[in-house]
Amino acid sequence: MSKPFNTRALVASLAQHLAEIALRQGNIPWATGALHHSVKPYIISDTEAVVGSDKVYARAVHDGAIIRPKRAKALVFKAPPGWRGRKIKNTDLAVARKVTIKPNPYLARAVETFTREPLPYHIRQMVGEEAARALEAQFRAAGLEVKRS
Numbered sequence: 369m370s371k372p373f374n375t376r377a378l379v380a381s382l383a384q385h386l387a388e389i390a391l392r393q394g395n396i397p398w399a400t401g402a403l404h405h406s407v408k409p410y411i412i413s414d415t416e417a418v419v420g421s422d423k424v425y426a427r428a429v430h431d432g433a434i435i436r437p438k439r440a441k442a443l444v445f446k447a448p449p450g451w452r453g454r455k456i457k458n459t460d461l462a463v464a465r466k467v468t469i470k471p472n473p474y475l476a477r478a479v480e481t482f483t484r485e486p487l488p489y490h491i492r493q494m495v496g497e498e499a500a501r502a503l504e505a506q507f508r509a510a511g512l513e514v515k516r517s
Contacts, residue, residue, distance in 0.1 A: 373495050376414040381491050383409030383417035389485070390419065390478035397429060397472060407475075419475060432471030443467060483507045 387409045390396065396404045406421040420426065428435075437443050447455055447462035454463045492500040 373499075376411065378491070378494060379413075379415060379417045380409065380411050381494065383411065383419055385488055385491065386478055386482050387419045389481050390475055393474065393478060393481065395472065395474035395477055403429060419478075428469050429472055430475060431473070433469045435467045435469070436465070441465070 387407055390407055391404065396407060398404055403421060403423050403426060406423045406426070407419065408421070410418045410420065412418060427433075435443065442463050442465050444456070444461055444463055445467075447453075447460050451462050455461065456463060487500050487504060495503065
């Protein structure tokens, strides 16, 4: 028989484990490190947690986006390395009517890994071996949900 455990602590540990997987995989873009350092677990209730970022551009990086100017005819920005589009002469500024950001679903990949890996030792100790195996089977069978909010 499994020993009793604190559900909120379990949810927090599972969310922290998922965040650690996302950071460990190295799929989060690293220009300044701001996005990487902002990926954290957020505990919502005793039974629900979210892993995400508070950066406004995190969703565009994860899901992809098309950026268009609101009031001008074109966007002007510092040209990234390897930029092949138009540039303003004698500057490092690029000009584009739109910029397409390819999706980089780093959290979705972390969820896939989470469902395949065994739970870490500290979680197994928290819930007991029988419950840990049941949780792993449930995660594999149902999959975890990646919500966009």
